[in-house]
Amino acid sequence: MDSIEAEKNQIPEIKNPDEIIFLGTVLGVFLVVQKDDSLYLIDQHATHERILFNKFIENMKRSQKLLFPYVIETQSDDDDEYLKSVSDQLHSCGFSLHSDGTGRWEFSEIPANYIGTEESLAEDLLGKHIPPQDLLYSLAAKTACRGAVKDGTFLDAASAKDLAVQAFSLTEKTCPHGRPLWVEFSKDNLFRLIRRTE
Numbered sequence: 001m002d003s004i005e006a007e008k009n010q011i012p013e014i015k016n017p018d019e020i021i022f023l024g025t026v027l028g029v030f031l032v033v034q035k036d037d038s039l040y041l042i043d044q045h046a047t048h049e050r051i052l053f054n055k056f057i058e059n060m061k062r063s064q065k066l067l068f069p070y071v072i073e074t075q076s077d078d079d080d081e082y083l084k085s086v087s088d089q090l091h092s093c094g095f096s097l098h099s100d101g102t103g104r105w106e107f108s109e110i111p112a113n114y115i116g117t118e119e120s121l122a123e124d125l126l127g128k129h130i131p132p133q134d135l136l137y138s139l140a141a142k143t144a145c146r147g148a149v150k151d152g153t154f155l156d157a158a159s160a161k162d163l164a165v166q167a168f169s170l171t172e173k174t175c176p177h178g179r180p181l182w183v184e185f186s187k188d189n190l191f192r193l194i195r196r197t198e
């Protein structure tokens, strides 16, 4: 393993958040951050996605009662069968659902950290019939994507810094789709690139 590889595998632990210096946002996506002896380009959407994803999973048992239940009208018997087959999973993550047997499903409670309208819930559940064992992951990923700060959204310095601090404290350094949250350019590496020696 050469030294660059070794460096990549060594994600610095955060000792003091003040070591993180937020320098600005570039290309509508990346938070530019200096930490220790490295420059980081942090993907703001992917990082926020990971944070919201974790929050959804951690708070799965907590529900929010809806004043007006979400109603999903199924389009086929297949849809009804599918919702029946995943009811246990849905209950376990905080949904309360009931069908009157005519293809009308009422959701009186949804998970506290679910972000989405009645339409998005219908799409999340019936757009593709996700296998039951993958459904909670898929719901968490969709809710996270929907709630995460979008490309082109400009975060103020305090929020950006806060997101960067949270990024470095995450255990998983990827978004729910498996993409890395940032790229790191170490000072050594940058110096090497411009053939500079200290």
Ligand SMILES: [Zn+2]
Residues within 6 Å of the ligand: 045, 049, 144, 145, 146, 148
């Ligand atoms: Zn996304």
